[in-house]
Amino acid sequence: MRTPILILMSAIGVIGANSLLLSPVVTAVSQTLNATSAEVMRAASAYGLGVAAAALLLAPLGDRIGAGRVLRAALLLLGAGLGASAAAPDVWTLMAAQAVCGLAAGAALPSIYTLAMVIAPKGRESRVLGLVLSGWTVSLVLGVSVSAWATDLAGWRAVYGTLAGVALLLWAAAARLRGVGSPSGQATSPLTALRVPGIVRGLLSTALMMLGFYSSYFFTGAHITEDLGLSITQAGLLPLFYGTGFGLAVLLDPLLDRLGLARATPPVFLAVTASYLLMMVWADSYGLLLGLAVLWGVGQHLALNLVVARVTLLDPSQRGAIMGLFSTVTYLCVFAAPFTGAAAYAVWGLAGCLGVSALLSACAALEALGLKPAAPSAGGAPA
Secondary structure, eight states, X not given: OHHHXXXXXXXXXXXXXXXXXXXXXXXXXXXXXXXXXXXXXXXXXXXXXXXXXXXXXXXXXXXXXXXXXXXXXXXXXXXXXXXXXXXXSSHHHHHHHHHHHHHHHHHHXXXXXXXXXXXXXXXXHHHHHHHHHTHHHHIIIIIIIIHHHHHHHHOHHXXXXXXXXXXXXXHHHGGGGTTSSOOOSOOOOHXXXXXXXXXXXXXXXXXXXXXXXXXXXXXXXXXXIIISOOOHHHHHHHHHHHHHHHHHGGGGHHHHHHHOHHHHHHHHHHHHHXXXXXXXXXXXXXXXXXXXXXXXXXXXXXXXXXXXXXXXXXXXXXXXXXXXXXXXHXXXXXXXXXXXXXXXXXXXXXXXXXXXXXXXXXXXXXXHTTOOOOSSSTTSOOO
């Protein structure tokens, strides 16, 4: 089971690195392409739209042809999109290339989450899912923080080219997963998934968590380089500290199995809310912002684990379609965040973004109070 987990973790790492990379390197990209930072960040919006569209339309294929096969095809397309990003001559080409990456990620992520639950032994779903989700730590530490440093040395095009090569290597390695996540034999679609009891509230929780995260994350790089006057490398340290917290939270995942969704979710979202409020107060202190990013990462990992477990296990026969809806909502938030965050950033700076995020996270905690207690395992689906 270790090798499949490593492949899934690494696939999330590459996808996550691409989705999070623009924030710390936005200044370098904008200078190369003769565009503003806001125009470059619209490439992130194009990526989000691509993910949302593919997750909605392509993710149900995992229920029909198998999640392993969908993952391999998506990794091949991701490599092509990343290569095109590296060669982009202008911001419009970058946006188109990132839309292709989005299509690939929209097909891949539901398959990855589905495969994680398929290979997990019963009663250990949160632990296995937590290990796979730690691929986001790989993306933050190696894919973003190291990439920000590498951008200073070799340029952002070399970074995207390297990610393209890694995606193609994973495509080759994922050949062993072709037969995993076999079809359920059930014809699924977004419409059938939307009829699953509990899915609407699960997607609402997803939207509150993701819009809160990206509305602040996308503007941390601009805050550190433009408002605090620090370097791109120093901006890349915030994802490193966040990723460290995200990775350390793996140690707490077994606690989620013992507590269950209903008991664990409200306090976890309250902890995320507290991290936003603390960062809002000390947004102008670079050192404190880095330290608080660790707490942010811990809370966000646990929240993501709980929300993914909540929606994935609502109906195992429709996991592909359900996770497609999950990714669609997630990346609609990625699309919306540069606009909602920009409105707050223009008036109050990063502190304004963090205040919006805290409000959204608090709403997620309130929503979770209505979850009905289930068996003491995060793998138990809520009513």
